[in-house]
Amino acid sequence: MLKIVGKDSSINVRKVLWTCVELGLPFEREDWNPGHAALNPNAQVPVLVDGGFVLWESNTICRYLCAQYCDGALLPVEAQARARVEQWMDWQATDLNTAWRYAFMALVRQHPAYRDAAQVEASIAAWNRHIAILDARLAATGAYAAGAHFTLADIVLGLSVNRWMMTPMDKPALPSVAAYYDRLALRPGFRTYGRNGVA
Template identity: 55%
Template sequence: MLQILGKASSINVRKVLWACAELDLPFEREDWGSGFRTTNVPEFVALNPNAMVPVIRDGEFVLWESNSIIRYLAGRYDGEFLYPSDPCERAKCDQWIDWQASELNRAWSYAFLALVRHSPAHQDRQQIDLSCANWATHIAIVDRQLEKTGAFIAGPSFSLADIPIALSINRWFETPLQHGHFPALTAYMERLAPRAGYVEYCRNGTP
């Protein structure tokens, strides 16, 4: 059975858990990370040299990096309905998956650590305000894309790209800041509400 190493409160672990829900894929999960077993031990570092969650074991195969994991699971377990084989359609998914990791994550990092994690090292008011403004700029990009598609982030159908994007939007809503008016964003989250994976692993009160 697929093994997932990482605490369920981690946004990156929740990407993997939600993907498993969409694929109807059974798994076993072990708590690793802050508040649980430390990842800075030889047995974990042997699996992921970055000492970060999530890590999966699928038989003898080991993989880390959440976006790589969800792509692998969709490819391995008949997930073409999530991650199309057509190169153009797949590229549309990939651009939003990669953008979430490279751009959107960077935008909210300081504000989230300050306002939710209450990190003593992230309490510079000017930096918090800058991060909040940058976050709002990136959220506006998502809102415009959703207004354009009228449905999901990469097009008319739910795809693998919606998992990291929706989790980031949830983090936006769960962080105590001014959220502004993004109607397409709100409609999108309502559109996702019937999905069991969304309810359990995304919009569940966890930022």
């Protein structure tokens, strides 16, 4: 059985847990403890243990699970279709995450190192601007990030949308993102791991 190391309150751990639900994969989850230090030199979660194979980095773990245990439904085999999915995954991990980090740390985590009001406002503006990019994409596809069908890109983006919606800040009305959020809420894995247990 797969072992996933990391608390299920972590957005990156929840990517992996939701992916396992979508793929119908049984797993055991353990909180990180000092005994796990040999699994990841960065001492970060999630870590996947699949038999004797150990892997870290959440998006890489999700890709591996799809490649190893899926028929291509979540992560297509065909090069261009796969690239479209991975494009949105990489955008989430780089551009979008960079945009929200300061505001989230200030407003939700209330971390003392993130108290510069101007930087908070700049981060909120960047975060809203990036979610508007996703809104435009969803308006164009009418469904999901990579096109008409749910893919691995929607797991990583769905968690980011949930974080955006849950953060107490001013947000523009983005109807395509709102409709997307409702579509994702029909999926049991999202209700459990993507929407903080809210049905």
